[in-house]
Amino acid sequence: MQKINISVAPMDGITDIALRKTLASGENFIKYTPDIIFTEFINVEALHRDIRSANRAMIKLLTTPNDEKKALSTYKELFEKYNISSSDSDSFLSSFKSAYKGKQMAQLYGKNPKLFAEATSKIIELGYDGVDINMGCPAKKIARRMEGAGLIKTPEIAIEIIDQVKNIVNSSNIGKDFTISVKTRLGFETDIAEEWLSLLDKQDLSYITLHGRTFAQGYTGNANWERIGEVRKNLQTKIIGNGDIISIEDAKEKQSQYDLFGVMIGRNYNAFIKPDRLSRLSALYYYLKNHQLLISGFFRSSDSAYASAKKVIVTFLKFLESKNNLQYNLLCAKSYEEAFKLIDQEISTVCN
Numbered sequence: 518m519q520k521i522n523i524s525v526a527p528m529d530g531i532t533d534i535a536l537r538k539t540l541a542s543g544e545n546f547i548k549y550t551p552d553i554i555f556t557e558f559i560n561v562e563a564l565h566r567d568i569r570s571a572n573r574a575m576i577k578l579l580t581t582p583n584d585e586k587k588a589l590s591t592y593k594e595l596f597e598k599y600n601i602s603s604s605d606s607d608s609f610l611s612s613f614k615s616a617y618k619g620k621q622m623a624q625l626y627g628k629n630p631k632l633f634a635e636a637t638s639k640i641i642e643l644g645y646d647g648v649d650i651n652m653g654c655p656a657k658k659i660a661r662r663m664e665g666a667g668l669i670k671t672p673e674i675a676i677e678i679i680d681q682v683k684n685i686v687n688s689s690n691i692g693k694d695f696t697i698s699v700k701t702r703l704g705f706e707t708d709i710a711e712e713w714l715s716l717l718d719k720q721d722l723s724y725i726t727l728h729g730r731t732f733a734q735g736y737t738g739n740a741n742w743e744r745i746g747e748v749r750k751n752l753q754t755k756i757i758g759n760g761d762i763i764s765i766e767d768a769k770e771k772q773s774q775y776d777l778f779g780v781m782i783g784r785n786y787n788a789f790i791k792p793d794r795l796s797r798l799s800a801l802y803y804y805l806k807n808h809q810l811l812i813s814g815f816f817r818s819s820d821s822a823y824a825s826a827k828k829v830i831v832t833f834l835k836f837l838e839s840k841n842n843l844q845y846n847l848l849c850a851k852s853y854e855e856a857f858k859l860i861d862q863e864i865s866t867v868c869n
């Protein structure tokens with residue numbers, strides 16, 4: 518039987534270090550530890566700019582790579598550059614311990630092949646397990662610049678990007694274990710998956726993640742898993758299917774039904790957390806602690822950092838009934854401290 522392979526999708530504004538760390542934590546509240554975790558997409562142009570102006574891009578790259586020594590020196594450097602107080606940085610560094618055995622992938626987007634090569638070097642230095650190239654982002658602004666899904670319309674540039682990334686990886690002594698993958702859709706305006714995927718198939722990628730919709734479909738209708746299964750049959754490259762997965766059971770079923778290398782879960786990432794109340798609340802507490810510790814220093818204020826965590830709060834508490842209006846109160850809360858108090862109160866009502 519094929520190994521189960523379930524990944525967490527790259528999601529801008531969602532899969533930051535705090536969420537990735539939570540899902541990779543192996544804590545009691547975890548239902549299934551993801552086999553691969555992707556960062557949010559990172560713009561290669563932003564990474565190329567001066568480190569201060571590339572603030573957002575660097576936050577996205579914060580990770581818990583497997584090579585701890587390398588990571589620690591990178592973080593020390595980062596904390597100094599951002600003037601984050603030493604007590605914050607010390608508590609971060611002392612909490613730093615990655616027992617995660619899965620793969621950590623950094624996702625890049627853009628259209629300049631040389632900048633992809635430059636960004637890949639940074640990603641190798643940070644200790645990631647691989648680079649994923651975004652050829653599927655449906656944001657109109659990005660596609661208009663021929664980035665993300667726009668690369669489906671400019672296949673010669675898409676191939677040049679893959680080649681540049683490969684060259685850097687091959688010349689870096691990182692070895693065969695470093696993964697180069699692409700995440701894409703069935704097509705741009707129309708489904709041209711046979712043509713588009715057979716081109717990607719020739720590029721010797723570690724795997725391709727295929728979302729069962731075209732760019733034009735955005736998130737409308739249902740992801741077309743029949744098409745993912747059909748297209749996969751004619752390809753040598755391993756395929757990870759993506760779109761509308763609702764649970765770990767659903768992911769396992771789709772992987773086996775369509776004979777895939779793996780399945781990716783995006784919006785329903787709370788599927789990785791056990792569904793009971795205590796697990797959800799503990800996961801949320803753990804996430805917010807990590808958010809405060811690892812990310813808040815990069816925001817203008819701690820309050821604006823807390824506000825940025827609210828999307829994840831909504832997902833973690835989905836379908837969870839609370840007599841104390843927990844979700845509403847957490848969305849109204851202004852600080853991490855307020856949120857911790859509210860979650861503590863709720864946990865005590867669960868335990869009593």
Ligand SMILES: Cc1cc2nc3c(=O)[nH]c(=O)nc-3n(C[C@H](O)[C@H](O)[C@H](O)COP(=O)(O)O)c2cc1C
Pocket residue numbers: 526527528529530531556557558624651653654700728759760761762781782783784785
């Ligand atoms: C808020 C949000 C942000 C996303 N950001 C990215 C991204 O940075 N890179 C990417 O390749 N896809 C991105 N996606 C798409 C997801 O990775 C995934 O392909 C899509 O949500 C379909 O999977 P799902 O139905 O399981 O959510 C994003 C999706 C959402 C909802």
